[in-house]
Amino acid sequence: MRMFLDAIRTLIYPSYCLMCNQPNTPLCTSCRYKWQNSSRDFLISNHKVSAAIPYDDRVARIVLSAKEDNLEAAKDCILIGLNAAFRQLVRVQDIPDATLLISIPSSQAANRRRGGDYLFNLSHQIPKNSKYPISKLLTAPKAPLLFQKSNVRDQSGLTARERMQNMESAIYVNPRIAAKLKDSHTTVLLMDDVITSGATLKSAISALVASKITVIGAIAACASRHQMRIP
Numbered sequence: 607m608r609m610f611l612d613a614i615r616t617l618i619y620p621s622y623c624l625m626c627n628q629p630n631t632p633l634c635t636s637c638r639y640k641w642q643n644s645s646r647d648f649l650i651s652n653h654k655v656s657a658a659i660p661y662d663d664r665v666a667r668i669v670l671s672a673k674e675d676n677l678e679a680a681k682d683c684i685l686i687g688l689n690a691a692f693r694q695l696v697r698v699q700d701i702p703d704a705t706l707l708i709s710i711p712s713s714q715a716a717n718r719r720r721g722g723d724y725l726f727n728l729s730h731q732i733p734k735n736s737k738y739p740i741s742k743l744l745t746a747p748k749a750p751l752l753f754q755k756s757n758v759r760d761q762s763g764l765t766a767r768e769r770m771q772n773m774e775s776a777i778y779v780n781p782r783i784a785a786k787l788k789d790s791h792t793t794v795l796l797m798d799d800v801i802t803s804g805a806t807l808k809s810a811i812s813a814l815v816a817s818k819i820t821v822i823g824a825i826a827a828c829a830s831r832h833q834m835r836i837p
Contacts (some may be wrong), residue, residue, distance in 0.1 A: 620679055624671070625664045632679035633686075641686045645694035646834045650804045653821055656695040657829030658687035660836055661800055664697045669799050670688055673712075673724040680729060683828055684799055687827030694742075695795075699823050706808045707722035707732060707744040710798040710810055711754045711777060726750050729797055744795060751783050751794070775828065777809040783823050784817040 618662070623634040635643070640659060645658040659665060672680035689698070707765055709725035717723050729746045755776050796810055814821050831837075 624668050624679060624683060633683055636745065638686065640721055641683060642690045645690045647694055647698050647837070648833055648835060650824070651808050653811055654695060654699045655801070655807070656691040656823070656824065657801060657826040657834055658690040659828045660831045660834055661802065661828040665678040669751075669828065673720060673799065676720070684728065684827045685731065686806065688797060688825055691825035695825055701795065701822065704792070704829045705744055705822065706751075706792055706794045707746050708751050708794045708796050710796060710806055711750060713754050714756055718752070723750060725797065725799060747783065749781050749783060752777050752813065753780065775812070777806070777807065777813045779813050779819070780818045784819060788818045791820070793820045793822045795822055798824065798826045801826045801829040801830070803830075804833060
């Protein structure tokens with residue numbers, strides 16, 4: 607029984623660093639430092655965006671493990687990154703109290719495969735976790751605000767131009783929630799796990815602006831080196 611429980615525990619919290627394979631920790635001190643201290647801000651659709659760490663093969667494995675395998679240690683990495691990105695954003699952008707944290711939606715097929723909307727569920731963990739400064743200013747909506755249309759292609763393997771064309775008008779806003787937010791003048795902060803071409807984020811911003819909802823910026827756990835202006 608103990609061996610079985612140890613095996614289950616290892617699946618949830620691996621005994622090696624997810625980035626560098628150092629033993630006895632799911633995220634070693636050095637890699638944790640990188641997630642916490644590498645944030646940069648940039649612009650997408652004239653909105654301030656902050657991302658925690660450059661997207662590479664190691665980070666990609668963590669993102670994949672978080673959303674496809676539901677690995678708790680990987681999701682912790684994403685939360686660490688989002689918190690670091692938020693710290694960077696508040697240095698350059700005012701965040702009003704009670705700002706809503708709105709997750710970028712996944713496709714309906716992905717949500718069915720994963721048993722739910724991974725980022726939406728993750729957004730609800732942030733306000734509950736007082737160890738993250740991000741929790742003190744943001745709230746998460748009870749129901750998703752954004753949805754992805756069903757005719758959107760899988761983004762993997764597409765060029766930057768194809769991603770832009772694929773995601774154009776691909777995201778729409780829940781009209782019932784949008785009406786309430788517009789009337790209450792609520793501000794929203796967008797949240798994503800990874801930004802590559804920025805096409806999905808641009809589509810989300812366009813949909814929200816068209817619904818007269820104020821977007822104050824966005825945060826991401828990671829982003830392409832091109833977006834973060836890293837040579």
